[in-house]
Amino acid sequence: MSERLQPGDVAPEFELPDADETAVSLASLRGRRVILYFYPAAMTPGCTKESVDFESSLPELEAAGVTVVGVSPDKPAKLAKFREKEGLTFPLLSDPDAQVLQAYGAYGEKKLYGKVVVGVIRSTFVIDPEGKIEKAYYNVKATGHVERLRRELGV
Numbered sequence: 529m530s531e532r533l534q535p536g537d538v539a540p541e542f543e544l545p546d547a548d549e550t551a552v553s554l555a556s557l558r559g560r561r562v563i564l565y566f567y568p569a570a571m572t573p574g575c576t577k578e579s580v581d582f583e584s585s586l587p588e589l590e591a592a593g594v595t596v597v598g599v600s601p602d603k604p605a606k607l608a609k610f611r612e613k614e615g616l617t618f619p620l621l622s623d624p625d626a627q628v629l630q631a632y633g634a635y636g637e638k639k640l641y642g643k644v645v646v647g648v649i650r651s652t653f654v655i656d657p658e659g660k661i662e663k664a665y666y667n668v669k670a671t672g673h674v675e676r677l678r679r680e681l682g683v
Contacts, residue, residue: 535662536661542628545604562595562597562654574650574671582598583615597618599621599629607622649666651668652668654681
């Protein structure tokens with residue numbers, strides 16, 4: 529398993545395709561505060577709940593200067609369907625080989641229904657405008673996570 533990131537660490541750079549297969553890099557977001565969240569699979573109940581919660585909070589987050597970006601191992605075509613079905617307007621990035629997931633410590637062993645499996649560890653990072661980790665949350669719950677994040681960020 530990858531090492532977990534801590535506040536103050538430099539956020540690992542990445543460049544991944546979005547739902548339209550357009551490359552998005554962390555460097556292109558420099559100068560903005562970013563919420564980067566990793567979720568296991570588009571169109572599953574928990575991931576849908578979390579993503580819709582981020583979408584519902586987007587006006588307040590954007591007004592506070594925060595950009596939201598979601599990352600999963602799904603291929604761009606599935607992300608496009610997910611975006612259309614749920615009306616998501618923020619970037620959803622595809623990391624099918626899990627390299628970025630691993631770089632952020634968001635991929636590895638986890639418990640699923642009492643069994644140990646290897647996969648995406650639902651995680652969220654707040655990255656400051658200079659590209660450093662401001663907050664790192666691992667093993668977050670899909671329900672209530674966005675509200676807690678907003679409270680902690682004062683948004």
